[in-house]
Amino acid sequence: MKEIADGLKALSEEVRLRLLLLLHSQGELCVCDLIGALNLPQSTISRHLSYLKNSGWVEGSRRGVWMHYRLTPQLSPLMREILDALAREAANRPETKRDAGNLALYRQNKQSDEAC
Amino acid sequence: MKEIADGLKALSEEVRLRLLLLLHSQGELCVCDLIGALNLPQSTISRHLSYLKNSGWVEGSRRGVWMHYRLTPQLSPLMREILDALAREAANRPETKRDAGNLALYRQNKQSDEAC
DNA sequence: TGACAATATCCGCTTATGCGGATATACGGT
């Protein structure tokens, strides 16, 4: 029971929830995309990604200096179901649209030669 | 988004998760039943019930000195869906059966004239 | 009115947890 509670603990903090919802809708993103989308300091994003990785929500893969994250395929059916429900609920919320809009803007402004 | 995270915060602590799952399966229980089921101090149970009430998960009704709790009918569809999924997952877990067994035992041993 | 029981709240303590800036580490390019 404690493992279920611990799995949910990841979702009970707004920054991590926003990160997971972005990864849920976008598939895979690199750290700079997530920083651009959430408009938070790099250390904040990195620390939460580390937390999510350690609690079994995401996995990361390094491509040169760039680090990419996605939902882990090993997500349990329970957590997948919960995240799906959260995603449906959040889909039309202004905060979700703001994060997605920031992401699009960030990508637009990125110089192509420094793309991750 | 923070309200969703705060709603989930209630579930990210084992005692509250067990309380909610018991109420989910049993409908309505009084405080002494919950104390008997979880085998935790009265103040622990009471504090968590207060938390759950304040965060919109349960409602309480007083009957004389006895206090009864149930899931609030005003639970949002999202939270209801999440709790349903958790209940299905937890249904066959040993901890869930232990709590239900303790509840049955407690009720069996209760003197009928001090029943709540 | 006083005693008793049920429950809510408080208290001191301890642990958990999030923050952003600073720094350590790793990678790639020259």
Next chain:
DNA sequence: ACCGTATATCCGCATAAGCGGATATTGTCA
């Protein structure tokens, strides 16, 4: 090998949060 960039981790700080025993409050009964 050095420099620049990306990312992970650390640090000091501050706040959050859970615990069980003690206590305050409420309701009931005689």
